[in-house]
Ligand SMILES: CC(=O)SCCNC(=O)CCNC(=O)[C@H](O)C(C)(C)COP(=O)(O)OP(=O)(O)OC[C@H]1O[C@@H](n2cnc3c(N)ncnc32)[C@H](O)[C@@H]1OP(=O)(O)O
């Protein structure tokens with residue numbers, strides 16, 4: 346492995362990532378993730394624990410058919426069992442059966458583990474490490490040696506920790522990976538110990554960190570600064586307990602903030618958000634809004650003064666340009682907004698002729714603050730804020746007029762399903778419309794009735810559906826007077842938009858949000874048609 350300014354990215358999403366609570370990859374998902382990682386440009390893909398289960402073993406067979414462009418596939422396992430000849434050790438033989446270019450084995454560094462977990466002697470553990478590395482080398486493998494609990498072991502007995510690395514080196518290991526298995530180390534310790542190992546060993550050094558002290562990425566970055574040339578981690582940082590080092594942040598930090606490189610094609614960084622979303626989808630995990638670099642909030646500006654700064658000089662409040670990692674800037678509207686937030690929204694609406702100091706901008710701010718005080722929130726209901734702007738600017742028109750609605754929910758027997766039905770009376774362009782809708786719940790039924798009523802007049806909203814529905818109870822301590830806030834996300838398949846409604850009655854709050862959502866789409870359709 347060449348160490349010249351290159352940091353090798355070793356991805357263990359499919360192995361240590363799969364050790365996260367709530368994560369299981371299907372065989373198809375494993376292949377999808379591996380292909381995506383390869384296109385992104387990671388150097389190693391650890392596909393699973395060879396001796397663990399048939400699914401992991403099948404992955405090694407299936408991935409061979411995929412002809413990866415760049416990444417090497419690694420099979421993971423442990424040193425041989427104590428007092429077992431390596432050529433008879435089931436785990437080691439499973440590594441050979443995986444038939445990968447690279448084999449990664451973990452071995453014990455910490456005497457506590459040697460005597461209390463393996464229940465063997467320090468000498469036998471050293472023999473286990475050396476034998477297994479040598480056997481795999483003799484079988485033509487590139488061998489990555491993961492020194493489990495390296496930092497804890499080193500703090501307990503530096504002498505034995507060094508002997509364990511010497512055993513791996515004698516066995517021919519190509520990389521010595523220092524593992525902070527329990528995730529308890531701090532960056533300065535990782536720097537010092539990595540630097541020391543780099544000095545003592547003429548073999549490439551790698552780093553594998555866990556996030557139990559919330560320092561996994563910082564620890565990996567410090568190890569790299571001290572000379573580590575391989576970083577092991579997981580896309581999005583999930584993994585055993587609190588997770589592994591997040592490779593999303595490592596790839597971005599190494600590429601943009603150090604003089605080192607880690608991606609063959611640094612332009613791939615523009616696919617960082619895409620990669621993050623894809624891996625979460627395959628792992629069936631929700632996206633973390635606040636994730637560094639790739640989260641929806643990573644470049645979302647809320648405070649008025651920040652928005653003012655970003656509008657003047659983008660890097661005044663952004664550490665890297667959002668587009669460099671495939672993300673985008675968002676301006677949020679809330680009671681903490683100032684004129685700059687409003688100006689950004691006006692621009693998004695194509696209204697570029699309104700002065701920042703104009704009375705209209707002040708009135709928009711004051712109306713919004715008054716509404717927020719009574720329970721509305723606009724930071725997650727951008728379309729409602731745009732409707733509010735139209736109302737203040739007297740550019741709003743009602744596409745229809747409500748004459749009334751009735752919603753019923755009926756359960757005809759213990760084992761019968763709940764039926765929701767809504768009947769709705771509207772006037773559109775002076776013409777009366779009366780419709781009935783059924784749905785999975787009362788709001789869905791109301792939504793169906795509304796779309797049916799409008800179909801004849803505005804067929805452009807036919808494809809719009811409810812994508813998400815969230816309810817919050819405001820002032821719950823005032824039991825009967827509690828208000829309900831409903832946020833609805835509507836979608837037409839290509840884009841989505843959110844609206845808000847507030848009332849003491851949940852159906853009325855939902856109706857208000859529905860109306861904003863429909864009107865927003867009708868305005869957009871009109872603008873497109875002009
Ligand atoms: C830090 C890490 O994340 S390392 C990766 C850990 N990952 C996993 O454990 C997931 C996959 N594991 C598995 O599917 C199973 O544990 C298997 C198939 C590997 C082993 O299953 P079992 O044989 O039933 O053993 P079990 O899991 O209970 O116990 C571990 C055994 O491995 C031994 N062991 C643990 N670490 C090592 C090591 N580095 N080298 C050799 N043996 C080891 C233990 O001493 C224990 O041996 P014993 O049965 O003689 O007491």
Ligand SMILES: CC(=O)C(=O)O
Nearest residue numbers: 451491493494524526
């Ligand atoms: C090898 C590994 O996963 C660890 O030490 O955490």
